[in-house]
Amino acid sequence: MTTTRDLQDRAQRHPEKAHRADAPLLRKPDWIRVKAPTSEGYRKTRDILRENRLVTVCEEAGCPNVGECWGQGHATMMIMGEVCTRGCTFCNVATGRPDALDVFEPARVAVAVEKLGLNHVVITSVDRDDLEDGGAEHIAQTIRAVRRKNPGTTIEVLVPDFLRCPP
Incomplete structure (x- = not known):
């Protein structure tokens, strides 16, 4: 119903x-x-992400495991904004016209990874069909920033297809 x-x-x-x-x-x-998350680890992770004005796929996609993951200090960073240029039916991320890229986002991701003490970070992104390179350079800048600030952290990147589909 x-x-x-x-x-x-x-x-x-x-x-x-x-x-x-x-x-x-x-x-x-x-x-x-699932019950609303209330652990101290969840609150710490949430505060670090808010302080650095970062978006996570955990929140944007409405993941039911956010309490468990954030409670352990894990989060999947979603770069290039919170609005995707695609309207995939299986996804809960907002669709529309995204804002301009934030040139300071790569550095903020690197700082958050350090503050969270991550040994491994997962970075994903929305599709950005509005950008000439689909956001490839921004993704590369984010990887470089995380590596510079957190040399011992492994990085997993889930990239879009870069097909630049028309609206």
């Missing part, structure tokens, strides 16, 4: 999908729900 609140949330996340009758948004069953 689709609820009014679900439809409102859907309209905010993916306006182009809001009126698709073939994809109703149903409430999840009670057994799949």
